[in-house]
């Protein structure tokens with residue numbers, strides 16, 4: 001999709017363009033200067049954070065906390081196993097149907113579509129911690145954590161980096177209308193809470209309460225934990241491998257992100273499905289994928305080559 005130089009766009013055109021991009025990510029894109037934040041386009045993202053304050057009105061219950069933990073866990077797995085290890089790195093194979101199911105689950109995390117996500121991540125690996133890296137902490141902590149993707153320059157999907165994924169029309173559709181799945185997911189969570197309030201009032205929950213905890217709070221926590229891998233895992237931790245970037249292994253981040261915190265391992269060999277290279281490097285995503293492989297749902301899990309493991313033992 002062609003982009004229009006920023007200077008050639010009037011203020012009202014810019015505003016309507018940003019609003020259209022709420023619903024259609026392929027709506028006319030404005031070529032950004034790389035640093036300007038598109039506040040109108042990112043208003044829903046800010047609104048998602050503000051919506052968490054609804055906890056003050058809806059209260060809390062054991063049911064709401066359990067649902068929040070459940071939606072966090074399922075969607076963290078979708079992001080790490082599929083958005084990252086499958087779409088971005090192709091470290092295993094699966095059926096086209098399951099590919100779409102997990103693409104939808106990943107899209108419910110409000111981290112944009114799978115093609116946008118994979119394209120930016122491939123660029124990160126190619127240029128890690130150089131000026132061309134979209135989110136290196138060398139550009140500043142906040143920029144690496146979240147400001148980078150709020151800019152107009154980072155908005156478009158870079159189709160040149162994902163020809164292998166762009167051939168699936170259903171993935172292109174999901175990527176273009178990336179707002180549909182999160183809205184549908186939020187509606188489902190609300191409806192479940194409303195149903196429980198009616199059928200099982202003893203659980204002490206409601207539609208508004210489940211929506212707040214199971215969608216707003218869970219999604220915001222999930223988002224910030226995910227992006228610590230861009231910000232903190234390139235700053236804090238140990239370096240087993242002398243990679244050309246600043247990646248680190250960090251056990252705390254690995255626990256929170258289901259294995260992604262073994263980021264120095266990952267930068268050393270991104271082609272492996274496994275990121276915890278030692279038996280004690282807990283990698284929940286890898287265990288989940290092993291289980292899925294046992295059930296025949298995924299195949300061809302790519303291992304860490306022996307020479308890489310030997311390298312790291314020194």
Ligand SMILES: [Zn+2]
Pocket residue numbers: 124128229230234247263267
């Ligand atoms: Zn990295």
Ligand SMILES: [Zn+2]
Pocket residue numbers: 084088089121125266270
């Ligand atoms: Zn990666």
